[in-house]
Amino acid sequence: MESLNIAVLGGTGSEGSGLAFRWAAAGHRVTIGSRDAERAAVAAAELSALGSGRISGAGNREAAAACDVAVLTVPYAAQRATAQDVAAQLAGKILIDVTVPLVPPKVSLVQLPPEGSAVAALQALLGEGVRVVSAFQNISAHHLKDLVYQIDCDVLVCADDADAAEVAIGLARDAGLRGFYAGPLANSVVAEALTSVLIAINRRYKVPASGIRLTGLPEG
Amino acid sequence: MESLNIAVLGGTGSEGSGLAFRWAAAGHRVTIGSRDAERAAVAAAELSALGSGRISGAGNREAAAACDVAVLTVPYAAQRATAQDVAAQLAGKILIDVTVPLVPPKVSLVQLPPEGSAVAALQALLGEGVRVVSAFQNISAHHLKDLVYQIDCDVLVCADDADAAEVAIGLARDAGLRGFYAGPLANSVVAEALTSVLIAINRRYKVPASGIRLTGLPEG
Numbered sequence: 479m480e481s482l483n484i485a486v487l488g489g490t491g492s493e494g495s496g497l498a499f500r501w502a503a504a505g506h507r508v509t510i511g512s513r514d515a516e517r518a519a520v521a522a523a524e525l526s527a528l529g530s531g532r533i534s535g536a537g538n539r540e541a542a543a544a545c546d547v548a549v550l551t552v553p554y555a556a557q558r559a560t561a562q563d564v565a566a567q568l569a570g571k572i573l574i575d576v577t578v579p580l581v582p583p584k585v586s587l588v589q590l591p592p593e594g595s596a597v598a599a600l601q602a603l604l605g606e607g608v609r610v611v612s613a614f615q616n617i618s619a620h621h622l623k624d625l626v627y628q629i630d631c632d633v634l635v636c637a638d639d640a641d642a643a644e645v646a647i648g649l650a651r652d653a654g655l656r657g658f659y660a661g662p663l664a665n666s667v668v669a670e671a672l673t674s675v676l677i678a679i680n681r682r683y684k685v686p687a688s689g690i691r692l693t694g695l696p697e698g
Numbered sequence: 699m700e701s702l703n704i705a706v707l708g709g710t711g712s713e714g715s716g717l718a719f720r721w722a723a724a725g726h727r728v729t730i731g732s733r734d735a736e737r738a739a740v741a742a743a744e745l746s747a748l749g750s751g752r753i754s755g756a757g758n759r760e761a762a763a764a765c766d767v768a769v770l771t772v773p774y775a776a777q778r779a780t781a782q783d784v785a786a787q788l789a790g791k792i793l794i795d796v797t798v799p800l801v802p803p804k805v806s807l808v809q810l811p812p813e814g815s816a817v818a819a820l821q822a823l824l825g826e827g828v829r830v831v832s833a834f835q836n837i838s839a840h841h842l843k844d845l846v847y848q849i850d851c852d853v854l855v856c857a858d859d860a861d862a863a864e865v866a867i868g869l870a871r872d873a874g875l876r877g878f879y880a881g882p883l884a885n886s887v888v889a890e891a892l893t894s895v896l897i898a899i900n901r902r903y904k905v906p907a908s909g910i911r912l913t914g915l916p917e918g
Contacts, residue, residue, distance in 0.1 A: 586881055586885075587881065587882060587884060587885065588814075588815075588881070588884050588885045588887050588888065589884075590814060590887065594808075594810060595808075630913040630914060631913060631914075634895065658899060658902075658903070659898070659899070659902045660895045660898055660899060661806055661807065661808070661894065661895055661898030661899075662807060662898075664807060664808050664809075665806075665807065665808045665891070665894060665895050665898060667808050667810065667887065667891050668808065668888055668891045668892050668895045671885070671887050671888045671891070672888050674881065674885060675854065675880045675881055675885050675888045678879070678880055678881030678882075678885060679878060679879070679880060679881075679912065679915070680914075682878075682879045683878070683915055683916070685914050685915055685916070686914070687914050688912055688913060688914040688915055689912070689913040689914050690910045690911065690912060690913065691910065691911045691913050692899065692908055692909070692910060693850040693851060693908060693909040693910065693911050694850060694851075694900075694905050694906070694907050694908040694909050695899070695903055695905055695908055696903070696905070
């Protein structure tokens, strides 16, 4: 797809920096956002040194203001505050929420918020001015920075905005993954809860990173 | 596994009769249960005629009283009433709940009950005297009566009782499927909601029966 200006908010974490790395390697202009612009700059320099292509660092607001598409990869406890902090900068833009509503310490137990889906609650908080999409919750960060590694997990993409869903599906492809439209934003409960199920499976079967593949679909 | 006496409650429906067919073919003694014992007997005779091995029909209570393991395959609207009706007959036994909390007409939209998981709510209703397991929600009924057909979908098995989960995993194997322990009963929200996601995927990609395979696990 066309080169996008992507802000990965909370991109100093393992999931965010891994996705940033793959998108920069695919030719997108990527900015790591963080509450702390200096930490973001350090993380961006480290990723650039790994050979991803150029990645910048900035404060979350600055990154959000400059982007075409924002990606939220903060821990669940910081999801709402981070999004609210950049809401004005995201007006009219796509926000891909990667947040998994884990409640430590029991991270292998599904504990969804009272609203059901954490991302649907986020859309309600931000209002219709931000085009919220849910995706990438089930991708283990472990191998994202190894571009040759074929990650054996598909991406469920949920959105009420079909065009915004297509952008996320394209970004999955650019990260070397298969993304599929999985229904409206409310359907994101599956992706949000599945991470706890995969953690339970990892523990039970002593594997590092279980995942899912969709079946019954035409090839390609 | 050893031959079990299985009651498939609501087994006149397509999912229940398909599972009954596969289990009978694997050597289990299967009784189709229904509110209407005569309809159950007709369905059982039809399945037997298809060459499954002998299947009996009975009223739900009679079937539940005689079984080692009960499997609940009624529509969501009938889940609680059916289970309560046979609660005394299920004391100390395993009840595998296959119920998907679909809310017609929007069956491709996840609409979980206020309690979160429908099966966790069922366990709360029945109390600890019944060993409730969640499984088989994502298996399309379409090919269950074709024993040669390799169904391309795994079974997520959730239970608070690890031994009961192993029985369900064994019954998945006997139905020609791979079952995996996916965590406590609360984790069943994934399997319960995934059916709506798969329906959304079927519609979007124009396929008859999408499914999921778990990845990252050792073979066999």
